Each structure stands twice: as structure tokens, then as C-alpha cells.
Amino acid sequence: MxxxxxxxxxxxxxxxxxxxxxxxxxxxxxxxxxxxxxxxxxxxxxxxxxxxxxxxxxxxxxxxxxxxxxxRLALPPGPSPWPIVGNLQDIWRKKPAFNWIHDVMKELNTDIACIRLGNVHIIPVTSPKIALEVLKDNDSTFATRPLTMGTEYSSRGFLSIAVVPLGQQWKKMRKVVASHVLCSARLHSLLFKRREEADNLVRFVYNQCCKSGSGSVVNVRHAARQYCGNVMRNMMFNRRYFGEGIEDGGPGFEEEEHVESLFIVLQHLYSFTLSDYLPWMRVFDLEGHEKLISDAIRTVSKYHDPIIEERIQQRSHHHGNYKKGSDDHQDLLDALISAKDETGRPSLSVDEIQAQCMLNYVKACLREALRLHPVAPFNLPHVSTRDATIAGYFIPKGSHVLLSRLGLGRNPNVWKDPLKFMPERHIGSTDHDLQVELTEPKLRFVSFGRGRRGCMGVALGSEMSVILLARLLQGFDWSLPSHEEKIDLAESKYDLLMAEPMHARAKPRLAAELYTQLIK
Structure with missing residues (x-):
């Protein structure tokens, strides 16, 4: 029996x-x-x-x-799955899912686990050694991405480089982006645009200060997000605003709506949506994720698509000889449209174009922020293209390996006092370590990833982050609002953002004429 x-x-x-x-x-x-x-x-x-x-x-x-x-070797340890659904009932009941996953790993005292959602094995990893085994020793095995509802919407049917599965589309997009968009020559030619937006950020904060003689309380999250939005709009579309903007340098309604929609899309790319594991449930949209992301994409497209279509028409009417004003530099949209393949034909379709669309201590602070307060609990999933062995465990083909930004960055076996903010830990004591970079090739925390599916925008992302923090520190003295004794760093119940945006009092620290000389 x-x-x-x-x-x-x-x-x-x-x-x-x-x-x-x-x-x-x-x-x-x-x-x-x-x-x-x-x-x-x-x-x-x-x-x-x-x-x-x-x-x-x-x-x-x-x-x-x-x-x-x-x-066969055993699967990594994990909770006992139910037939058919696996552990989906736990993901549904114990939100947010990333907290439950980390609690399971802590209870099992393991740096690698296996959680079955439907017929998909989710493999979270919190050890740098195991992470390197995945993305260094077995990079080619874990080089594809899963198909999810969020990535389908955001990439117009899996066209953009970050989320497209391994294949010809990924190879084409990687070549175009590396050669025409994020190459050093292109980034250097658009440096003046990033400087313009750094100046505008300082001007915006300074104008807030001028409203109050003793300094003004600034919503730091709002200012930082809009700086990033302005940089990308200026580099991509050669404009800071979609609408009129605000006279003091701040965003208008259109820019706020645009940036908010972009963050909604990013939040739901890989959000453990039930229908990603039980496709027949997609029609019900039980969590409301599909409506959220479809509305957000519709908003983003409302601003992007007319500009893209107009630019393509202008070029086609001039038979590829379209030139902007003699004083204008080519923006990234021009680079995407003008990219040609070996036969001289356009590399990208309209849909594909629309889908893309030495301060050591400052850098040490940014590294520490990326380590302790990551933007998301997990890195983008790496899907196994064949059966593999990781850390002595069997990893079936089709498994989703998730490097835990939280688990790696706060691992007590790697970091001394892991919950303490200590930028000094990133400044080396030898000449070889004097130059601080935001990348982390040893994967002791996740900044831009590594391997063939690592972030291609490392140089741009690093520069924007350093400029943002450096200009805010250079231009202003920052202190607590008068009615607060400390900044509440409590995290939101649903993600890793602060529950409430940080507000701080800014006071100009440079000569007034330096601020008034900034672009208007």
C-alpha cells in the first residue's frame, strides 16, 4: 500500500x-x-x-x-505547496508578497529557497556567493525574462530590451541601444541637457526658499522624481515640459501625471500577480493590477506617442535628410529613429521606438542608500533556460531566480551593523579602492545587476544619481522642519518607499548671484 x-x-x-x-x-x-x-x-x-x-x-x-x-538533487527548501496552485494562496493572503517570502527564508534559515506559484518555481536568493553562481558562473542559463501581464503592457508586446525574453528581439534592441543610445559619444553629446536640468533643480529649490526668508520646507521625493523626469524628457524629446510648466522651475500637471504614471508601471512590472501564474484568471483581474497598469500606460502614451509620430513623419517627408535647427543637438529620439541596420533600413519600427522611449563621499552615500534602502525588494527575474544546479540544489528549467535586494544588502553575514547607515564602509583604505563606484560586481548588494541582462544604463544612472545628490548638497544646507524632531523613515506597508515623502528645510548656502545666474 x-x-x-x-x-x-x-x-x-x-x-x-x-x-x-x-x-x-x-x-x-x-x-x-x-x-x-x-x-x-x-x-x-x-x-x-x-x-x-x-x-x-x-x-x-x-x-x-x-x-x-x-x-536528481533536491529542490531548495521552501513551504509545502498545494496541488496545482502551489503557494499562490499564501501570496494572496499575506501581502506584501516580498515580506512573506523573506519571512519564509528567515524561518527556514536559508539563503536560497523554492516557492512554487502555479507550476512556476520562484527561487529567491540572499547570498552574494549564490548570486554570483547564478549571474557569473551560469549567466547564459539565466539570461531570459518571464512573460508577465505588466511587462506585456509596458513594452507593447515584449519589444523593449529590459523585459524582452532572450531571442532575436533582445539581440536587436541590445545592438541598437549600445550603438546609438547609451554609447559614450551619445551620452557626452547630451551632457549639456543633464547640466541644464541640474541647474533647473537648484533654481526650483532656491525659488522655494525665496518664499520664506528662513528657508522653505521641500518635498525631497517630489523634487528628485521631477529632476529624473526632466532629464529623461530633455534627453529623449528635447523638451522639459509637455505643458507649460511652472514659472519657478517646478513641474506642471502634465509632468506630475507623466512621472506618477511611470512609477506605477515600474511598480507592477513583476508584482506577483495571480494571473501571471494562472493565466485563465487574467479575465477577472482580482487584484486590479491590469487596470492600474493599462491606465498608466495610456497616460504615458498620451504624452509620448504624438511627439514620436510627428518626428517620424518629419523625417519620412524629408526622405531621411531631416535636420533640426543648426543650434540644436540630436536627442535620443533622433538617435532611435535614425538607427540603421546593415542593409541601411531603419533598425526599429514605430512600436519599438515607442517602447524605449570624483565625489567619493557622495558616491559612498549613494551606495549605502542603494544597499540599505533599495528601490525594489527583488532584482528583475532571471529565468532558467534549462535545468541547472545552484548551491547544490536542483533548479528546474523555467524557474524564476530573484536576487533579493533586501536580503543581499542587509545580510548580517556580509555587512557589519547592516541596518546602520554608514557610507564610510564603502570607502577603501588602499589606493586601489579609492575610487568609489555605484556598481557592485561582487553582488553584496544590487545596484545595476551584472551579466548579459545587467542594466545597460549604468553610466547614465550613476551620473544622474551623483549629480542629483551633489547639487542638492552643494547648493543648500538641509535641516529638519521646525515642528519635527526626526525624520520618520518607516517604510510603506506595500513597498520599500517611505510611508510618507521626506520633507526637509532647505537654506541657500552660496552667494545669491550664483543662483540668479542659473537658466530660466
Whole structure:
């Protein structure tokens, strides 16, 4: 009886992981029942014959799989999954999902776990050694991305480089971005635009200060987000505002709506949506994620698409000889449109274009912020293209490996006093370590990732981050608002952002004429 139970359990497991075998069993069952009905057998003999036939039909594949299973390594530790749904009921009930996943790993005292959602194995990792084993030793195995509702919407059907699965589209986009968009020559030619927006940021904060003689309380999150939005709009579309903007240098309604929508999209790219693991549930949109992201994409497209379409028409009407004003520099949209392949034809379609669209202590502060307060709990998923072995465990083909930004950055086995903000820990004591960079090749925390699916915008992202913090510190003295004794750093219940945006009092620290000389 024990052997029969084990066999039946293994049989059910095979059905869950092998839809083709399940189809065979279903058809065989129906045929067997029809055949049995035509035989003149007692009900007891019919049942016996049915069971015997069923087991004889699947036993070859079943025992073949079982034989391999005995030789196969174990999966990483994790909670016991339910049939069919796995641990989806836990993800649904215990939100946010990333907190539950980290609690499970802490309870199991493991740096690698396996959590089954539907028929997908989620493999979270909190150890730098294991992370390097994934992205250094087995980079080619874990080089593709999963198909999710969020990435489908955001990339117009998996066209953009960050989320597209491994294949020809990824190779094409990587070549275009590396050669025409994020190459050093292009970034250098657009440096003046980034400087313009850094000046505008300082002007905006200074104008807030001028409203009050003793300094003004500034919403730091708001200012930082709008700086990033302004830089990207200026570099991509050669404009700071979609609308009129505000006279003091701040964003108008259009810019605030645009940036807010972009952050909604980023938040829901990989958000453990139920329908990503049980596709038939997508029609119900139980969590409301699809409506949120579709509305956000519609808002972003409302601002992007008319500009893109107009620029493409201008170029087509001039047969590819379209030139902007003699005083204008080519922006990134021009670079995307003008990119050609080996035959001289445009590299990107309209849809593809629309889808893309030495301060050591400052850098040390940024590294420490990335370590202790990451923007997201996990890095983008790395999907295994074949069976693999990681940290002595079996990782099935199709598994989603998630490097935990939280677990790596706050790992007490890696960092002394991991919950303490200590920028000094990133400044080396040898000449070799004197230059501080925001990248972390040893994966002790995740900044821009590494490997073939690492972020291609490392140089641009690093520069923007350094300029943002450096200009705010250079131009102003910062202190607590008068009615507060400390900054509340409590995290939101649903993500890793502060529950409330940080407000701080800014006071100009440079000569007044330096601020008035900034661009208007």
C-alpha cells in the first residue's frame, strides 16, 4: 500500500508538471470508460480493469521519470505547496508578497529557497556567493525574462530590451541601444541637457526658499522624481515640459501625471500577480493590477506617442535628410529613429521606438542608500533556460531566480551593523579602492545587476544619481522642519518607499548671484 501511495503521489506530481501527459491520461480515461461500458463485466471487475489499464499506460513514462528523480538533487527548501496552485494562496493572503517570502527564508534559515506559484518555481536568493553562481558562473542559463501581464503592457508586446525574453528581439534592441543610445559619444553629446536640468533643480529649490526668508520646507521625493523626469524628457524629446510648466522651475500637471504614471508601471512590472501564474484568471483581474497598469500606460502614451509620430513623419517627408535647427543637438529620439541596420533600413519600427522611449563621499552615500534602502525588494527575474544546479540544489528549467535586494544588502553575514547607515564602509583604505563606484560586481548588494541582462544604463544612472545628490548638497544646507524632531523613515506597508515623502528645510548656502545666474 505504501508503494502504491508513493506511486500515485509521483503520478500526480508528473501530471502537474507535464500538461501533455495529463492530456494523454484524460483521453485514455474517456476511451477506457466507454470501452468498459461495452464489456459485460461486473462493476468490481470493471474498476479493477480500469485501474490496471490506466497504470499500464503511464507506467513507462512514470517510472522513467521516477528513476531520474531518484538521481536528481533536491529542490531548495521552501513551504509545502498545494496541488496545482502551489503557494499562490499564501501570496494572496499575506501581502506584501516580498515580506512573506523573506519571512519564509528567515524561518527556514536559508539563503536560497523554492516557492512554487502555479507550476512556476520562484527561487529567491540572499547570498552574494549564490548570486554570483547564478549571474557569473551560469549567466547564459539565466539570461531570459518571464512573460508577465505588466511587462506585456509596458513594452507593447515584449519589444523593449529590459523585459524582452532572450531571442532575436533582445539581440536587436541590445545592438541598437549600445550603438546609438547609451554609447559614450551619445551620452557626452547630451551632457549639456543633464547640466541644464541640474541647474533647473537648484533654481526650483532656491525659488522655494525665496518664499520664506528662513528657508522653505521641500518635498525631497517630489523634487528628485521631477529632476529624473526632466532629464529623461530633455534627453529623449528635447523638451522639459509637455505643458507649460511652472514659472519657478517646478513641474506642471502634465509632468506630475507623466512621472506618477511611470512609477506605477515600474511598480507592477513583476508584482506577483495571480494571473501571471494562472493565466485563465487574467479575465477577472482580482487584484486590479491590469487596470492600474493599462491606465498608466495610456497616460504615458498620451504624452509620448504624438511627439514620436510627428518626428517620424518629419523625417519620412524629408526622405531621411531631416535636420533640426543648426543650434540644436540630436536627442535620443533622433538617435532611435535614425538607427540603421546593415542593409541601411531603419533598425526599429514605430512600436519599438515607442517602447524605449570624483565625489567619493557622495558616491559612498549613494551606495549605502542603494544597499540599505533599495528601490525594489527583488532584482528583475532571471529565468532558467534549462535545468541547472545552484548551491547544490536542483533548479528546474523555467524557474524564476530573484536576487533579493533586501536580503543581499542587509545580510548580517556580509555587512557589519547592516541596518546602520554608514557610507564610510564603502570607502577603501588602499589606493586601489579609492575610487568609489555605484556598481557592485561582487553582488553584496544590487545596484545595476551584472551579466548579459545587467542594466545597460549604468553610466547614465550613476551620473544622474551623483549629480542629483551633489547639487542638492552643494547648493543648500538641509535641516529638519521646525515642528519635527526626526525624520520618520518607516517604510510603506506595500513597498520599500517611505510611508510618507521626506520633507526637509532647505537654506541657500552660496552667494545669491550664483543662483540668479542659473537658466530660466
Amino acid at each position: 505504501d508503494n502504491l501511495s508513493l506511486l500515485f503521489s509521483d503520478f500526480l506530481s508528473h501530471l502537474e508538471n507535464n500538461p501533455f501527459l495529463g492530456s494523454i491520461v484524460l483521453v485514455t480515461t474517456l476511451v477506457s470508460l466507454v470501452a468498459l461500458a461495452s464489456f459485460q463485466l461486473s462493476p468490481q471487475n470493471r474498476l479493477r480493469k480500469f485501474v490496471k489499464d490506466m497504470f499500464s499506460i503511464v507506467q513507462n513514462q512514470l517510472f522513467k521519470g521516477s528513476e531520474k528523480k531518484l538521481k
